[in-house]
Each structure stands twice: as C-alpha cells, then as structure tokens.
Amino acid sequence: MPSLLEAITEKYGSSEDDTFDQMPIAIYVPRKNPRNVLPKLLVLNDCDIDSAGNETDLRDKCHGVEELDLAQNRLSEWNEIFKILNIMPKLKFANLSFNNLSADINNTLPRGIMRDTYPCLKSVVLNSTNITWSSFKHILKKLPMVEEIHLSMNNYDVIELDDDENCQPIQIPSVTKLHFTGNPVSTWVEVCKLGRAFPNLESLVLAECPLLSLMTPPPSPDTHHSLLSYPKQETDSYDNMMDLPHDAFIHLRFLNLNRTLIRTWDDVDILGRFPALKYLRIQGCPLFEENPERQEYTEHERRQLLIARLPCIQTLNGGAEITADEREDAERFLIRFYMDKSEEERPDRYNEVVQVHGKLDRLVNIDLTPESKVPVLLVCGDKCESHTLDVYQTVLEFKQKLEKFFNIPAHRMRVFYADQQICSIVGPEEMKFPNKRLYSYNIVSGDQIIVDSKK
Structure with a gap:
C-alpha cells in the first residue's frame, strides 16, 4: 500500500x-x-x-x-x-x-x-x-x-x-x-x-x-x-x-x-x-x-x-x-x-397568537363547484325549446346529443352561447373547442344556446 x-x-x-x-x-x-x-x-x-x-x-x-x-x-x-x-x-x-x-x-x-x-x-x-x-x-x-x-x-x-x-x-x-x-x-x-x-x-x-x-x-x-x-x-x-x-x-x-x-x-x-x-x-x-x-x-x-x-x-x-x-x-x-x-x-x-389577532370567526365554507344541471333555451332557426343542460359534458358530446333535436350532423353543426346579460353588447360566443367542458362558459339559468348549420 x-x-x-x-x-x-x-x-x-x-x-x-x-x-x-x-x-x-x-x-x-x-x-x-x-x-x-x-x-x-x-x-x-x-x-x-x-x-x-x-x-x-x-x-x-x-x-x-x-x-x-x-x-x-x-x-x-x-x-x-x-x-x-x-x-x-x-x-x-x-x-x-x-x-x-x-x-x-x-x-x-x-x-x-x-x-x-x-x-x-x-x-x-x-x-x-x-x-x-x-x-x-x-x-x-x-x-x-x-x-x-x-x-x-x-x-x-x-x-x-x-x-x-x-x-x-x-x-x-x-x-x-x-x-x-x-x-x-x-x-x-x-x-x-x-x-x-x-x-x-x-x-x-x-x-x-x-x-x-x-x-x-x-x-x-x-x-x-x-x-x-x-x-x-x-x-x-x-x-x-x-x-x-x-x-x-x-x-x-x-x-x-x-x-x-x-x-x-x-x-x-x-x-x-x-x-x-x-x-x-x-x-x-x-x-x-x-x-x-x-x-x-x-x-x-x-x-x-x-x-x-x-x-x-x-x-x-x-x-x-x-x-x-x-x-x-x-x-x-x-x-x-x-x-x-x-x-x-x-x-x-x-x-x-389569540392575544395578537383576537378570537377569530370561523371561515365560511363556500362551495364554488358549478351546478351540474342548468335550464337553458335551445334556439335553431324558428325552433325554440327549453332544455336542462349537463354542464360537465364537452362541446362535442353536447353537439352529438343535439343531432336528434335538430337533425344536423355534429360535424356540420355550429353552436353559440348567448349570455343573457351581455349578449346584446358583445353578441353570442361560438363554442369552437370540442373538448372544452360547458361549465367553463359560466352558463346560468335562462341563457340561450343557438344552433346553426355550417354552409
């Protein structure tokens, strides 16, 4: 060594x-x-x-x-x-x-x-x-x-x-x-x-x-x-x-x-x-x-x-x-x-810490989870009917369900969201993204969904 x-x-x-x-x-x-x-x-x-x-x-x-x-x-x-x-x-x-x-x-x-x-x-x-x-x-x-x-x-x-x-x-x-x-x-x-x-x-x-x-x-x-x-x-x-x-x-x-x-x-x-x-x-x-x-x-x-x-x-x-x-x-x-x-x-x-901050109120437990079912109005041309919307489905899934209502194939369908509060100012918003879930549009009761066919 x-x-x-x-x-x-x-x-x-x-x-x-x-x-x-x-x-x-x-x-x-x-x-x-x-x-x-x-x-x-x-x-x-x-x-x-x-x-x-x-x-x-x-x-x-x-x-x-x-x-x-x-x-x-x-x-x-x-x-x-x-x-x-x-x-x-x-x-x-x-x-x-x-x-x-x-x-x-x-x-x-x-x-x-x-x-x-x-x-x-x-x-x-x-x-x-x-x-x-x-x-x-x-x-x-x-x-x-x-x-x-x-x-x-x-x-x-x-x-x-x-x-x-x-x-x-x-x-x-x-x-x-x-x-x-x-x-x-x-x-x-x-x-x-x-x-x-x-x-x-x-x-x-x-x-x-x-x-x-x-x-x-x-x-x-x-x-x-x-x-x-x-x-x-x-x-x-x-x-x-x-x-x-x-x-x-x-x-x-x-x-x-x-x-x-x-x-x-x-x-x-x-x-x-x-x-x-x-x-x-x-x-x-x-x-x-x-x-x-x-x-x-x-x-x-x-x-x-x-x-x-x-x-x-x-x-x-x-x-x-x-x-x-x-x-x-x-x-x-x-x-x-x-x-x-x-x-x-x-x-x-x-x-x-109580002497510093005092006795606090309990925090209110606020549930911000969106409602799963929302009543909306479906509009397609002259046709108009009430519908209970599942907001956890995707845009594509929604279109596929609308096929039987309006006889428009999903791939030929255009869907617009009309917010009842601001639609008159900015117009309806097209729901373009097939995998986007409906709750992300903040849909509330009384809003409209407008359905149209691609030309």
Whole structure:
C-alpha cells in the first residue's frame, strides 16, 4: 500500500521537471520552489494510503498545503496521522473520514510525535472513523482554534466529553458547527452534553439520529405535556441542573432534526423557545407520518402549524424566508385549528397568537363547484325549446346529443352561447373547442344556446 508521499507523487507528479534540460536552445526558466509545486488543496480519496512516508521529502512538498482530503484510505495509526499534521503547518481543513482510527491515542502514540497545538486547523472531518471519545478529547486539546467538527456515523449512543482529570465537561468555545448525523443517540440529555462542551455552538446537525423527544424522559406518543410545566431534570453525568432543553444551546441558530423519531407537537413548542434558533429542518419524522391529523390537512397546512408554533424561525426546511404575511396567515390558521378543541389540547402558543389577532370567526365554507344541471333555451332557426343542460359534458358530446333535436350532423353543426346579460353588447360566443367542458362558459339559468348549420 502506498504512503502519502507516494500517492502525491503518483497523482501530482514529481517536483523536478527536466523538460527544459532536453531543449536544444538554452533558455533560462526559473524553477518553482518545490514547496510551491503542489496546490493548496490536496484530494487523495480512496488511494489505499496507510502511512505518511519520508517526513523530510513530504515536508518539502507539502509545506504550503492548506486543505487535505484523505477520506476512504487505510490510515489506522495515530502516529502516522500526526506526522502528516506536523509537516503541514498551514493546514486549515483535514478530512480523515472512513479511515479506521479506533485505536486509542493514549495507548498508541509515541512521546513527542504530537505538537503542543495546531492553531491553524479550523475544520476536522472524522465521519465513520470509529474514533473513541478518549482520542477525540485528546485531539480537541490540541486544536485551540477549531470551528467545525464532523463526527457523523461513529456509533455514538452516549456522549463522553467529561474532562478525565476533574470529571467536569470540557469546554471548547471556538467550535461553532457540529455534524452528528447517523449516531444512535436517542435522548436529549445526551445531546445537551454536546452543548455544554461547545458553549458557542451555532449549527448542529442531528439528522438520522433516533431522538425520541427533546423532553427528558421522552413522553409516550399519546401524552400531552405543557411546556410551561416542563419538569426540571438533573442529569446523571453532571452536578449542575439544566432547567430547560435549550439551556445548553443559547447561541444555536441552525438545527437539523430530519428523520429523527420526534413524534409530538410539544417538541415543536420546545424548539420555539430556543433563544437564537432561526433556521430549522424537521422532515421525515413520526410527528408527520403517524400523526392522525396527517390525513386531514395538506402539506401547506402542516407547514402553517409549524410556522405558527415557531415564532422566531426565519427559514423552515430549507424553503424561502418566512414573510410577515405568511406568518400572520399561519397564526390565524392555528387559532381556527384549535378553537374548537379543549384547553388541554391547545398549545401554549394558542393563547399567545389569540392575544395578537383576537378570537377569530370561523371561515365560511363556500362551495364554488358549478351546478351540474342548468335550464337553458335551445334556439335553431324558428325552433325554440327549453332544455336542462349537463354542464360537465364537452362541446362535442353536447353537439352529438343535439343531432336528434335538430337533425344536423355534429360535424356540420355550429353552436353559440348567448349570455343573457351581455349578449346584446358583445353578441353570442361560438363554442369552437370540442373538448372544452360547458361549465367553463359560466352558463346560468335562462341563457340561450343557438344552433346553426355550417354552409
């Protein structure tokens, strides 16, 4: 299996270029310093890399590299990982996803291999690496300026971010973005540990995690909980008490809960209390798939219920920014949705929007479906007779029925609609289109249908 140095040489070529030595005419061409030969971004996915290679040669080649993608290789030794980091002092982004890094750093790393810190490294991707919490905490201490971390698909069902020395949660204030997709964590108590470890977190992705609820303990699907009476909980891991589910996420602006197991509207109400939350994704959850209201209302109406219960959300499920008019319509819909339900069934948000919009009248259900049978007057030359017209038939079908009345073949027949209100002004309208249905002419009782034969 190749080393990183060999893979770089294979993909990007040697730093030496002898082309000009073979030219018959001597022309001075200044050679680039080998440190500037490679691009700042190195992409070496799926190259079977298992080691760093000669550190001196690698340092000469990669001194200026700022972004490194080594996903889907065969790196498994932490000493090789840190050799690579050590020879790239300007590295800002490192993707190590799908390398098996399950070995514990404390048991495998030789002394002196790791620098004190890596202050330039801002983004680290460790998806599906099986990295242990112990190794991850060790790395965090060396990344004082890290801003974005990817820990998706690492089979974490418990969050272990206590400081091993004093049993208090570590705190990394520089981290603002965390991707945690596809980990089997199921309770919000565990998720809150992430918020404590990263107190300035602004973006959190929990898609495809089997989270049952934002409450602790998770409620049964048919149980209603009032947010205002939400009980205070003391976690098992820390001595301090968290009053509400959002206390660990006071700076969180973006949250992705797609395809979690959230199933109650009370969880939506809790999301509405997050102090900084502006952008939310919540699709593919049992809340929408199993809720009995699902069959009664359209997707648009369910969106209205979400908007009304989330007063501070600006963008929902990646759509356009919610306008003031859309929010007002949603809040009015919420009032009418719950106005006939009991107090126990109404969310806390109901009383808030009633104070804004007042108690609304019920919407009048107006049926705009055209009448199916309309009495009209059929006129053909001197012949005139009353007829009950089926307005759902097409013009062609109507002509075919008129054949027996006036002995004119349908293909030779011309039919005109005379609106009794405006016919004297604009004249009758010929019904030319054979597949057009009669109700589209807005025929009402007393109008005339004039039949004539083509010449």
